[in-house]
Amino acid sequence: MDWMTLSPEEWTAVRLSLKVALVATLVSLPFGVAVATALARGRFWGHSLLNGFVLLPLILPPVVTGYVLLILFGRRGPVGSFLADHLGIVFSFRWTGAALACGVMGFPLMVRAIRLSIEAVDMRLEEAAGTLGASRAWVFLTVTLPLIVPGIITGMILCFAKAMGEFGATITFVSNIPGETQTLPSAIYTFTQVPGGDAGALRLTLVSVAIAMLALLASELMARSANRRLDIE
Amino acid sequence: MTLAIDIRHRLGSFPLDARFETGSGLIALFGRSGSGKTSIINIIAGLIRPEQGRVTIGDTVLVDTARGIFVPRHRRRIGYVFQEGRLFPHLTVRQNLLYGRWFAPQPAARDDLDRVVDLLGIGSVLERRPGRLSGGEKQRVAIGRALLASPRLLLMDEPLASLDEARKAEILPYIERLRDQTRVPIVYVSHSIAEVTRLASTLVLLSEGKVAAVGPTAEIMHRLDLFPLTGRAEAGAVVEARVERHDERFALTELRSRAGLWRLPRLDVPVGARLRLRVRARDVMLAKSAPTDLSALNVLPGTVADISARDGPIVEVRLDCGGEALIARLTRYSVDRLGLTAGTPVFALVKSVALDRRSLSGPMQAERSADAEANDM
Numbered sequence: 122m123d124w125m126t127l128s129p130e131e132w133t134a135v136r137l138s139l140k141v142a143l144v145a146t147l148v149s150l151p152f153g154v155a156v157a158t159a160l161a162r163g164r165f166w167g168h169s170l171l172n173g174f175v176l177l178p179l180i181l182p183p184v185v186t187g188y189v190l191l192i193l194f195g196r197r198g199p200v201g202s203f204l205a206d207h208l209g210i211v212f213s214f215r216w217t218g219a220a221l222a223c224g225v226m227g228f229p230l231m232v233r234a235i236r237l238s239i240e241a242v243d244m245r246l247e248e249a250a251g252t253l254g255a256s257r258a259w260v261f262l263t264v265t266l267p268l269i270v271p272g273i274i275t276g277m278i279l280c281f282a283k284a285m286g287e288f289g290a291t292i293t294f295v296s297n298i299p300g301e302t303q304t305l306p307s308a309i310y311t312f313t314q315v316p317g318g319d320a321g322a323l324r325l326t327l328v329s330v331a332i333a334m335l336a337l338l339a340s341e342l343m344a345r346s347a348n349r350r351l352d353i354e
Numbered sequence: 355m356t357l358a359i360d361i362r363h364r365l366g367s368f369p370l371d372a373r374f375e376t377g378s379g380l381i382a383l384f385g386r387s388g389s390g391k392t393s394i395i396n397i398i399a400g401l402i403r404p405e406q407g408r409v410t411i412g413d414t415v416l417v418d419t420a421r422g423i424f425v426p427r428h429r430r431r432i433g434y435v436f437q438e439g440r441l442f443p444h445l446t447v448r449q450n451l452l453y454g455r456w457f458a459p460q461p462a463a464r465d466d467l468d469r470v471v472d473l474l475g476i477g478s479v480l481e482r483r484p485g486r487l488s489g490g491e492k493q494r495v496a497i498g499r500a501l502l503a504s505p506r507l508l509l510m511d512e513p514l515a516s517l518d519e520a521r522k523a524e525i526l527p528y529i530e531r532l533r534d535q536t537r538v539p540i541v542y543v544s545h546s547i548a549e550v551t552r553l554a555s556t557l558v559l560l561s562e563g564k565v566a567a568v569g570p571t572a573e574i575m576h577r578l579d580l581f582p583l584t585g586r587a588e589a590g591a592v593v594e595a596r597v598e599r600h601d602e603r604f605a606l607t608e609l610r611s612r613a614g615l616w617r618l619p620r621l622d623v624p625v626g627a628r629l630r631l632r633v634r635a636r637d638v639m640l641a642k643s644a645p646t647d648l649s650a651l652n653v654l655p656g657t658v659a660d661i662s663a664r665d666g667p668i669v670e671v672r673l674d675c676g677g678e679a680l681i682a683r684l685t686r687y688s689v690d691r692l693g694l695t696a697g698t699p700v701f702a703l704v705k706s707v708a709l710d711r712r713s714l715s716g717p718m719q720a721e722r723s724a725d726a727e728a729n730d731m
Contacts, residue, residue, distance in 0.1 A: 245438075246440055246442060246443075249442075252430075253453050253499065254454050254456075255457055259428075263453075263456075268444060
């Protein structure tokens with residue numbers, strides 16, 4: 122069973138992937154909820170434009186998305202240099218860049234799931250909360266948000282899964298540096314490019330399958346308990 | 355507290371142009387569906403912004419388009435009981451009831467919850483979620499939730515419309531208690547003449563977005579010219595009566611009104627209680643001389659006060675029976691045959707069995723015993 126044991130380098134790739142996907146999902150979440158709310162409820166100029174912009178990474182080749190990120194968020198890119206100079210956040214060739222790429226790729230999936238659940242919320246409940254004295258912000262926090270928890274969970278799982286599997290945009294934006302930006306897919310890709318790398322590729326593939334299964338199970342359990350709380354028979 | 359409304363607003367097929375003022379008690383907005391009732395209370399609640407007009411409660415201006423005032427709904431302190439309840443599915447009944455307390459300027463005291471729970475009889479369902487409540491329970495919780503937000507006015511939009519007859523009978527007494535025991539004025543929207551006569555002290559009659567009449571319920575009900583709007587089939591008179599005695603041998607109850615003595619199937623009401631009797635026009639017959647050898651027990655002398663417009667086969671005749679109004683629906687042929695005109699002395703005949711419990715309202719509903727409840731089934 123020796124071939125089943127992960128080498129330290131492989132462990133690093135697994136840990137890095139989990140970290141990148143988790144950070145990408147958690148940081149995207151508040152933006153995801155905000156954009157989904159705006160798209161579901163807002164009536165403003167540029168509504169379709171925002172919708173298209175959010176969905177773009179889903180349709181573009183990942184390499185294109187990665188290249189756009191490189192132009193914008195690279196060390197000399199307009200956004201990248203600003204963030205590096207003023208906030209000390211550097212994306213290029215760092216794991217943070219991988220997280221950004223994964224987050225951007227997972228964002229449309231997250232927004233879609235949350236938006237659908239917001240559209241399913243009965244606005245008459247929100248009206249009722251208003252007549253009971255709750256301002257719009259309180260209505261959102263005490264009525265809308267609890268009712269869309271299942272949608273938020275689904276959105277987070279989808280985003281996490283996308284982030285775990287993201288390859289093209291990440292490798293284009295931050296390359297494939299072991300220990301810094303080499304996530305599971307990049308590591309598997311590297312193994313397939315060297316002679317005798319088959320065993321390593323297989324090990325990491327099994328790890329990927331296991332993580333995906335766990336994520337699905339967890340989402341199933343969470344969605345079930347959320348639905349039970351809402352008493353949906 | 356006076357509620358004053360003067361609004362103009364465009365709605366689907368007709369313009370809403372309503373203007374009325376009412377005092378305290380239970381005010382009913384009555385009219386066919388689509389007459390603008392719900393739009394008016396949505397404007398009062400702040401769910402609709404009227405194109406033009408003013409809404410005031412007492413000294414508080416809620417809407418005044420001329421001065422650019424529009425108080426947002428969450429600052430109005432107006433309780434709203436919706437037709438479909440609209441309870442929050444993610445909260446328990448207790449949390450639903452206390453929801454408004456988070457935002458009330460002077461939060462309701464702990465004993466207020468107990469009092470409202472007691473008033474509405476929902477103590478046994480406090481820890482449940484709305485998904486597990488019956489329709490009647492949901493509506494009572496919705497009423498309690500609105501009350502506990504300490505509103506200065508309570509709006510009820512056909513709160514019984516989605517319930518069957520048994521559930522309606524279950525909730526009506528609670529609304530009566532609410533009307534009699536709390537000082538919150540209530541605006542009650544309905545298209546059921548039975549509910550309105552039973553509950554309302556003031557009636558606002560709406561037709562195609564306009565106010566057709568405003569006044570005390572009985573007065574509006576007795577106006578023959580409004581019958582096309584109040585609904586002919588269920589139309590009738592409202593009689594104030596007092597319980598005089600019970601006849602145990604034949605299981606009858608005798609009521610005294612200004613019109614005379616009424617005999618009804620035995621009611622479980624203490625002697626001396628006051629109640630309202632609704633006598634439908636189609637249950638009233640007229641005779642020119644005192645009839646003998648007659649099964650009908652209620653024979654009330656009076657004079658013809660008014661006869662509705664004489665076209666079509668059916669006319670309504672309003673009687674004055676000792677100062678109490680009664681309405682009879684007759685064929686035009688009978689009116690002609692009996693030679694009825696204003697001032698003709700007549701006797702009104704009403705079968706006792708036509709006056710069942712559904713034609714009554716008053717304090718006795720709260721004191722009904724368990725076996726009266728069982729008889730009702």
